[in-house]
Amino acid sequence: xxxxxxxxxxxxxxxxxxxxxxxxxxxxxTGNVEQTTIPRSDVISIDTISRxxxxxxxxxxxxxxxxxxxxxKKGKDCKVCHQSDKGQMSQKFxxxxxxxxxxxxxxxxxxxxxxxxxxxxxxxxxxPVICNDxxxxxxxxxSSRQPFGFDKSLHFTHSEAVEKKCxxxxxxxxxxxxxxFYAKGKEGTCRYCHKDKTIDNKISIKLAAHVGCxxxxxxxxxxxxxxxxxxxxxCHGVDEQKKIEKKKSIxxxxxxxxxxxxxxxxxxxxxxxxxxxxxxxxxxxxNDNCRGCHHEGLDTCSKCHPITGIQEGNYISLEQxxxxxxxxxxxxxxxxxxxxxKECAGCxxxxxxxxxxxxxxxxxxxxxxxxxxxxKDGIEAIKLQSARxxxxxxxxxxxxxxxxxxxxxxxxxxxxxxxxVEFPHRKIINTLTNNIKNNKLANYFHSDKGTICQGxxxxxxxxxxxxxxxxxxxxxxxEMNMSRPGAIGAYHxxxxxxxxxxxxxxxxxxxCHKLTEN
Amino acid sequence: MSISRREFLGxxxxxxxxxxxxxxxxxxxxxFTGNPDGVGVLHDISRCVGCRACEEACNKVNELxxxxxxxxxxxxxxxxxxxxxDAYTVVNSYKNINxxxxxxxxxxxxxxxxxxxxxACFVRAFKKSKAGPVIYNASVCVGCRYCMVACPFEIPTYExxxxxxxxxxxxxxxxxxxxxxxxxGCVEACPKEALTYGKxxxxxxxxxxxxxxxxxxxxxxxxxxxxxxxxxxxxxxxVDFKDIGMREDLGVTSAPALTHSALxxxxxxxxxWPVFLAGMYGMSKRREKVAEQEKEDAVxxxxxxxxxxxxxxxxxxxxxxxxxQEKALxxxxxxKEKAVExxxxxxxDTNPEEES
Numbered sequence: 005x006x007x008x009x010x011x012x013x014x015x016x017x018x019x020x021x022x023x024x025x026x027x028x029x030x031x032x033x034t035g036n037v038e039q040t041t042i043p044r045s046d047v048i049s050i051d052t053i054s055r056x057x058x059x060x061x062x063x064x065x066x067x068x069x070x071x072x073x074x075x076x077k078k079g080k081d082c083k084v085c086h087q088s089d090k091g092q093m094s095q096k097f098x099x100x101x102x103x104x105x106x107x108x109x110x111x112x113x114x115x116x117x118x119x120x121x122x123x124x125x126x127x128x129x130x131x132p133v134i135c136n137d138x139x140x141x142x143x144x145x146x147s148s149r150q151p152f153g154f155d156k157s158l159h160f161t162h163s164e165a166v167e168k169k170c171x172x173x174x175x176x177x178x179x180x181x182x183x184x185f186y187a188k189g190k191e192g193t194c195r196y197c198h199k200d201k202t203i204d205n206k207i208s209i210k211l212a213a214h215v216g217c218x219x220x221x222x223x224x225x226x227x228x229x230x231x232x233x234x235x236x237x238x239c240h241g242v243d244e245q246k247k248i249e250k251k252k253s254i255x256x257x258x259x260x261x262x263x264x265x266x267x268x269x270x271x272x273x274x275x276x277x278x279x280x281x282x283x284x285x286x287x288x289x290x291n292d293n294c295r296g297c298h299h300e301g302l303d304t305c306s307k308c309h310p311i312t313g314i315q316e317g318n319y320i321s322l323e324q325x326x327x328x329x330x331x332x333x334x335x336x337x338x339x340x341x342x343x344x345x346k347e348c349a350g351c352x353x354x355x356x357x358x359x360x361x362x363x364x365x366x367x368x369x370x371x372x373x374x375x376x377x378x379x380k381d382g383i384e385a386i387k388l389q390s391a392r393x394x395x396x397x398x399x400x401x402x403x404x405x406x407x408x409x410x411x412x413x414x415x416x417x418x419x420x421x422x423x424x425v426e427f428p429h430r431k432i433i434n435t436l437t438n439n440i441k442n443n444k445l446a447n448y449f450h451s452d453k454g455t456i457c458q459g460x461x462x463x464x465x466x467x468x469x470x471x472x473x474x475x476x477x478x479x480x481x482x483e484m485n486m487s488r489p490g491a492i493g494a495y496h497x498x499x500x501x502x503x504x505x506x507x508x509x510x511x512x513x514x515x516c517h518k519l520t521e522n
Numbered sequence: 523m524s525i526s527r528r529e530f531l532g533x534x535x536x537x538x539x540x541x542x543x544x545x546x547x548x549x550x551x552x553x554f555t556g557n558p559d560g561v562g563v564l565h566d567i568s569r570c571v572g573c574r575a576c577e578e579a580c581n582k583v584n585e586l587x588x589x590x591x592x593x594x595x596x597x598x599x600x601x602x603x604x605x606x607x608d609a610y611t612v613v614n615s616y617k618n619i620n621x622x623x624x625x626x627x628x629x630x631x632x633x634x635x636x637x638x639x640x641x642a643c644f645v646r647a648f649k650k651s652k653a654g655p656v657i658y659n660a661s662v663c664v665g666c667r668y669c670m671v672a673c674p675f676e677i678p679t680y681e682x683x684x685x686x687x688x689x690x691x692x693x694x695x696x697x698x699x700x701x702x703x704x705x706x707g708c709v710e711a712c713p714k715e716a717l718t719y720g721k722x723x724x725x726x727x728x729x730x731x732x733x734x735x736x737x738x739x740x741x742x743x744x745x746x747x748x749x750x751x752x753x754x755x756x757x758x759x760x761v762d763f764k765d766i767g768m769r770e771d772l773g774v775t776s777a778p779a780l781t782h783s784a785l786x787x788x789x790x791x792x793x794x795w796p797v798f799l800a801g802m803y804g805m806s807k808r809r810e811k812v813a814e815q816e817k818e819d820a821v822x823x824x825x826x827x828x829x830x831x832x833x834x835x836x837x838x839x840x841x842x843x844x845x846x847q848e849k850a851l852x853x854x855x856x857x858k859e860k861a862v863e864x865x866x867x868x869x870x871d872t873n874p875e876e877e878s
Contacts, residue, residue: 011799012792019788356735481705481719486728493715500571500714504623511571511623513594 043148045244046070046236050097050112056105061139064112069235082222082234085115092219095211152213152239154194155292157251173216177205189260192302193295256288259302262383264390269322270310278370280326281390286444299333327359335369339445347439348446349505351459354498368448371397398451399444401437408468409433418492422517433457460498473498554776555752556635561654561700562722562754563709564729565628567766568739569716572599572613572626576708576717580611580630583696583707602767605629607679610693611708616766625759627766628708628717631656631677631693632746633754638777642672647690654722654754655695663690674750674772695754722754729758751776 046069053059075084086093087100094100098111116131116138123130132138166172171186177197178185194216198209207215217232217239224231237244263285269275287297294302308317309325317325328334332341336359343352371393403409415425436456440446450456454466461470473494480490489497503510510516578593580586586608591598599615606612611630618625633656640648640656647663650656669690670678681688696706704710709719718725726747733740745763746753750772757763764770773780 008796012795015791015795016788019791353736353739357738480715481709483720486718486720486724487731489715492713496571496714497569513573 041146042144043146044069045147045149045241047145047147047149048236052102053105053108055102056108061135062141064138065140065143065145067145069237072235092215093222095214148242149236149240150242150245152245153293156254156257158248159257159293160251160254161249172220191259193293195295196301256285257294261288262387264387264394266386266390266393267322267326268304268306270306273311278367278372280369281371281393283394296338297333329357329359342445346506347443350436350502351456353505354501355459355462364452365449368397397448399447401440401447401450401456402453403433403437403456404453404468406430415495417517417520421520422513423520425517459502554636556722556754557652557654558723560635560652560722560754561695561720562633562725562756563695563706564718564720564725564756564758566716566718566732567625567627567757567759567761569714570613570626570628571714571716572596572615572624573713574598574613575711575713576628577609577611577613579707579711580693581609583699584610584694586610599626603629605631605677605679605692607681607683607691610691614767616761618761619765620761625761625766627757627759627768629675629677630708630755631695632675632750633693633695634750634776635752635754636750636776636778638672638674638750639669639678641778641781642668644668651697653697653700655697655700656692657694657697658690658692660687660689665690672777674769674777722756725756729756733758748774750774751779 044067046067048066048068049063050066051059051063054063071085072082075081082093085097086095087098088094089100096102098115099107102108117133120131120133124133162173163170170188170191173194174186174191175184176187176190177183194212195209197206198212199206200208200210202208202211218234221231221234225234233239233244239245261284264281264283267280267282269279291297297305300308305325306322308314309320309322310317311322313319313321313324320328324334325331326335329336329340331337340357343349374389374392374396376389376392409430411428411430413427413429415427417424433456436459437450440450452466454468454470457470458466460473463476464471474491477489477491477494480493482488482490499516500511502508574593574596581588581593589598589608599613602614603609603612611628613626613628616625616627633650633654635650637648637650637656640646640650643663644666645662645664647659648656648669649659665680665688667678667680667690670676670680678690678692680690696704696708699706705719706717709717718728720728726744729744729747733742733744739760740758741760741762743758743763745757745759745768746755751774757768759766
């Protein structure tokens with residue numbers, strides 16, 4: 005019997021040892037090898053042939069600027085690689101039309117290898133001529149290409165440069181005549197028609213931007229005038245993007261938009277809410293481009309989003325379109341995003357993100373209609389009325405008089421280790437109000453006395469003398485209300501949370517309470 | 523610690539036999555979601571400020587030796603640390619990828635619902651208590667440190683510097699304090715309530731609530747709700763868990779459940795081993811027997827063959843001798859006849875003279 009046990013034991017040991025060996029070997033294989041990578045903004049992945057079938061070899065990572073620079077040094081231009089059609093340089097390589105896989109392979113292999121050989125024969129530094137040197141999976145190059153957008157400032161620069169000839173860029177498509185034409189007053193952003201991918205004859209935004217911008221820049225340079233970039237990094241490089249000048253005084257874009265209006269809800273609808281006057285001009289200033297709100301076209305919101313949803317608007321009703329907190333185009337979505345600024349985040353990051361359905365908050369936008377009647381009709385009347393309503397709205401941060409705000413609040417000692425905190429109560433309120441003094445949005449929503457107090461004195465009515473922190477926060481881990489922190493926790497969460505979100509560096513223990521001397 | 527070799531081996535045998543008997547009752551064969559009313563701690567990583575008050579409290583509560591640098595020395599955080607025999611919990615600092623203040627994470631035993639250390643321990647020195655803490659019994663520990671290998675979070679440490687009574691040590695979730703109705707030391711000390719103590723089920727509810735209230739500030743995941751089959755310590759964070767050194771490759775299956783299928787082979791092997799040996803024994807016995815039989819037969823046949831051969835030889839010899847005898851007899855007869863004839867002839871030649 006003893007012998008059998010011993011045998012069992014040895015078997016067990018052997019089994020476990022084998023298991024460890026297997027595990028050990030397995031563990032060694034999972035080590036990560038870190039590769040050094042070179043970020044570049046001009047990486048183009050040549051996979052054109054994949055449209056005609058499966059690629060036999062890995063796609064080629066092509067460094068465009070490296071080639072442009074090399075050509076430039078030799079005094080050559082884009083024509084070495086790109087052909088032109090009707091004065092427009094094609095984006096394709098050595099062809100105007102992709103005519104099948106083999107044709108493309110021949111073009112690439114013929115031209116690239118030929119040129120590389122020729123260059124190296126001339127004794128210059130040249131590119132690869134062996135298959136795997138181009139068709140290389142383990143390339144060390146990573147794309148650091150930044151997406152590029154056309155903002156107000158750039159639009160202004162361009163419109164000045166072309167002497168406000170909008171037709172130089174903006175166009176519409178005539179289905180019958182099958183050609184582009186310019187329609188005054190119909191201008192929109194490029195992306196309204198040119199989507200991410202080419203659909204029918206509407207080329208993708210990528211292609212449209214490269215054809216349109218680069219061709220114009222090349223022509224302008226040829227005219228020996230100041231022009232925009234023609235190299236990848238000029239628009240897509242991280243550092244180069246920072247160098248693009250942001251114009252401060254910009255003339256407003258003119259597209260027959262109103263200065264102020266009343267948000268349209270559709271025809272002949274008996275509304276139960278007060279209508280919202282909207283300061284269009286101010287909002288133009290807050291946004292970089294029209295797409296911030298007009299995401300699909302420069303029409304009124306209610307065209308796609310009437311009171312009840314329709315198919316064109318993806319069945320999103322006007323109420324949702326204006327109030328959706330997670331949508332970046334909606335009023336509340338954008339306003340909510342604004343609360344992430346340092347000046348606001350101190351209080352607002354600790355306040356639950358939701359729509360407050362209370363009268364005063366609604367009435368900030370849904371202003372009660374006045375009884376005044378306008379002598380003018382239609383659009384003009386709306387403009388006048390909306391301007392008057394907007395003016396009637398209080399635009400001031402209101403808070404209690406200084407003498408009603410305690411200057412210093414002493415937070416007693418909870419532990420023997422530290423001295424009580426002298427909390428500069430009034431100074432903090434003054435700083436908070438000063439920070440948002442110039443923020444119109446904040447002004448509209450903090451016009452009630454006591455609103456600003458609610459950053460800390462939360463979950464209670466607005467009064468001149470709100471409850472103290474310790475009235476609610478006492479012992480930690482109250483089983484009846486787990487989500488309510490204890491006093492020490494509440495102070496630290498509130499104070500340090502605010503400091504962190506506002507970027508205030510007072511985060512150490514002794515920054516607020518001194519150690520007890522003993 | 524006093525365990526004789528005989529007893530140790532005996533226990534191993536017992537474990538082997540136990541494994542064969544218990545079979546399906548083993549952990550992992552059913553979905554286990556923790557003991558009802560089990561307690562735990564929720565660590566809100568986004569609240570932690572790296573003050574190390576928890577470390578200090580842990581040191582004090584467990585009466586550990588004081589570290590070289592004081593607890594308010596923040597330079598300690600520059601280095602990634604792990605739990606040691608003198609620090610059941612450590613706070614590490616991680617770079618915040620969102621370009622904000624660094625993120626701090628407290629490390630200690632996670633008190634898994636189905637702990638790997640418990641399943642790895644063959645003397646049952648570790649035990650998952652119904653209340654939640656995974657508790658250690660030094661008196662039965664043999665110091666094999668399988669628990670240290672088994673733990674996916676690298677928590678248990680070993681008192682290597684103690685030559686006589688080394689123990690495996692790790693956070694106890696302050697089980698003795700909990701029994702007395704007190705909070706775990708670290709939880710009590712945390713000034714920011716980054717640690718919340720309570721029933722695990724309540725903590726999960728609370729964590730979900732916090733995430734849904736502040737969706738921008740948290741990753742929508744409670745680490746430990748399902749990791750390794752669930753842990754009593756839970757974590758919520760504003761940054762990806764993998765960015766703060768937390769393993770995301772552990773899966774949701776508990777360690778015992780993972781090893782159960784492999785280990786369930788052990789009893790089978792253990793069960794089959796005697797059968798195999800008995801078979802081997804039987805086979806060798808049979809072979810011996812067969813060989814014996816064959817030998818006997820061979821002898822018999824050899825003897826028989828020898829017998830018949832001898833017989834035939836004898837018969838032949840006899841026949842030959844008979845023939846020779848007959849031949850000799852015949853010859854003798856012939857010679858006799860010849861002699862008689864000659865004698866008669868001689869007699870006839872001499873007789874007439876005598877008569878005359």
